[in-house]
Amino acid sequence: MPPAPQLLCTVRHCHAPLARETGRFTCANNHSFDIARSGYINLLQPQDRRSKNPGDTPAAVTARRNLHSRGVTQPLLEAISETLRLSPADILLDIGSGDGFYLAGLAKESNCQAHGIDISVPAVDAAARRYPEHQWIVANADRFIPYADQSFTKVLSLTARMNPDEFHRVLRPEGQLLVALPAPDDLIQLRGTGRDRVPRTVETFAPRFTLARHHHATTQADLDAEAIADILLSIYRPLQSKPPRPGPITFSLDLLLFNSRQSPA
Numbered sequence: 001m002p003p004a005p006q007l008l009c010t011v012r013h014c015h016a017p018l019a020r021e022t023g024r025f026t027c028a029n030n031h032s033f034d035i036a037r038s039g040y041i042n043l044l045q046p047q048d049r050r051s052k053n054p055g056d057t058p059a060a061v062t063a064r065r066n067l068h069s070r071g072v073t074q075p076l077l078e079a080i081s082e083t084l085r086l087s088p089a090d091i092l093l094d095i096g097s098g099d100g101f102y103l104a105g106l107a108k109e110s111n112c113q114a115h116g117i118d119i120s121v122p123a124v125d126a127a128a129r130r131y132p133e134h135q136w137i138v139a140n141a142d143r144f145i146p147y148a149d150q151s152f153t154k155v156l157s158l159t160a161r162m163n164p165d166e167f168h169r170v171l172r173p174e175g176q177l178l179v180a181l182p183a184p185d186d187l188i189q190l191r192g193t194g195r196d197r198v199p200r201t202v203e204t205f206a207p208r209f210t211l212a213r214h215h216h217a218t219t220q221a222d223l224d225a226e227a228i229a230d231i232l233l234s235i236y237r238p239l240q241s242k243p244p245r246p247g248p249i250t251f252s253l254d255l256l257l258f259n260s261r262q263s264p265a
Contacts, residue, residue: 001088001113002089002091002113004113004115004135005091005115005147005148005151005152005170006018006147006148006151007025007041007043007137007146007147007148008146008147008148009027009029009031009033009043009146010043010044010045010048010139010144010146011027011029011031011045012045012047014027014029014031015144016028016029016031017148018033018146023035025041036125036128038125038128038129038132039128039129039132039136040124040125040127040128040136040137040138041135041136041137041138042121042124042137042138043137043138043139043146044119044138044139044140045140048139048140048143048144049119049140053121054119054120054140055118055119055120055121055122055123056098056118056120056122056123057120057122058122059233060233060234061098061099061120061122061123061126062233063229063230063231063233063234064098064099064101064230064234065099065101065126066227066230067227067230067231067234068099068101070221070223070227071221072219072221072223072227072251073101073102073251075217075219075251076217076219076251076253077101077102077105077106079215079217079253079255080102080106080156080158080178080180080217080253080255081105081106081109081110083178083213083215083255083257084106084154084156084176084178084257086106086109086110086112086154087110087112088110088111088112089112089153090110090112090113090153090154091112091113091115091151091152091153091154092106092107092112092113092114092115092152092153092154092155092156093115093116093117093145093147093151093152093154093155093156093170094106094114094115094116094117094155094156094158095117095141095145095155095156095157095160095161095163095167096117096118096141096157096158096159096160096161097116097117097118097123097124097127097136098118098120098123098127098158099123099126099127099130100116100126100127100128100130100131100134100136102156102158103115103116103127103131103134103156104127104130104131104134106156107133107134112154114134114135115134115135115136115137115147115152116134116135116136116137117136117137117138117139117141117145117146118136118137118138119138119139119140119141120138121138124136124137124138141160141161141163141166142161142163144166145163145166145167145169145170147170148170149169149170150169150170150171150172150173150175151170151172152170152171152172152175153171153172153174153175153176154171154175154176154177154178155167155170155171155175155176155177155178156177156178156180157177157178157179157180158180159180159181159182159253162179162201162204162205164204164205164207164208164209165208167208167209168208168209168260168261171260172260173260173262174260175259175260176212176257176258176259176260177205177209177257177258177260178255178256178257178258179201179205179255179256179258180253180254180255180256181197181198181201181253181254181256182194182197182252182253182254183196183216183218183252183253183254184196184252185218185250185252186250186251186252186253187231187235187249187250187251188250188252189247189248189249189250190228190231190232190235190249191235197254198214198254198256201256202256205256205258207261208260208261209258209259209260209261210258210259210261211256211257211258212257212258212259213255213256213257214254214255214256214257215254215255215257216252216253216254216255217252217253217254217255218250218251218252218253219250219251219252220248220249220250220251221248221249221251222246222247222248222249223246223247223248223249224246225245225246228245228246228249231249
């Protein structure tokens with residue numbers, strides 16, 4: 001397996017390489033980051049959070065895990081895997097990795113090296129406990145991705161925020177980026193018809209990336225009221241006073257595979 005990418009310090013104006021010591025990572029400027037008991041590294045700086053506890057709540061993390069355990073999201077994982085076409089030589093970064101379900105599934109199938117970043121401590125802690133063989137980082141990838149230039153062969157952003165400049169910086173020149181967007185028919189039974197995010201997303205990434213493939217992945221599951229309540233929790237919709245009606249629910253993603261440009265357009 002290729003060597004692990006170099007982590008960088010997230011203290012403002014530092015960004016020096018981090019070296020592992022017993023129970024922590026440190027840089028040459030004496031900035032120190034403890035390794036949590038579950039194995040993740042919290043590199044999130046106070047100025048990089050908009051609230052005291054940013055990202056997914058423990059309840060949202062549990063709700064998503066319940067859906068994964070029911071097999072609801074397995075077809076989407078398979079579609080992502082088919083689009084990325086990972087190999088053991090790949091080094092994959094999942095930005096907005098949540099509880100690690102997708103990243104761990106991709107790594108298990110391909111035997112690639114896997115790294116996940118999320119701003120939510122509960123999500124990253126859950127990922128580290130369930131999948132300790134991978135590296136899990138708490139950081140705000142909207143601001144700075146704490147890895148050295150050209151660290152990864154593939155980057156995945158699954159319904160997460162988008163940072164084209166940083167995605168491009170950490171990708172190798174021949175690297176690929178997969179951006180997964182909620183499609184207009186995603187959860188249509190709960191949200192109604194959504195908007196088409198593809199044109200704007202392609203435009204956002206055009207200066208740094210070239211669209212190689214657009215694939216629409218969709219699946220439907222017949223869910224009971226408890227599972228639908230988990231969906232509402234996971235998408236931050238308030239639970240209704242009456243139990244949600246059971247029935248078929250659509251899960252749908254637009255998968256955009258980009259090739260990294262050699263230089264900015």
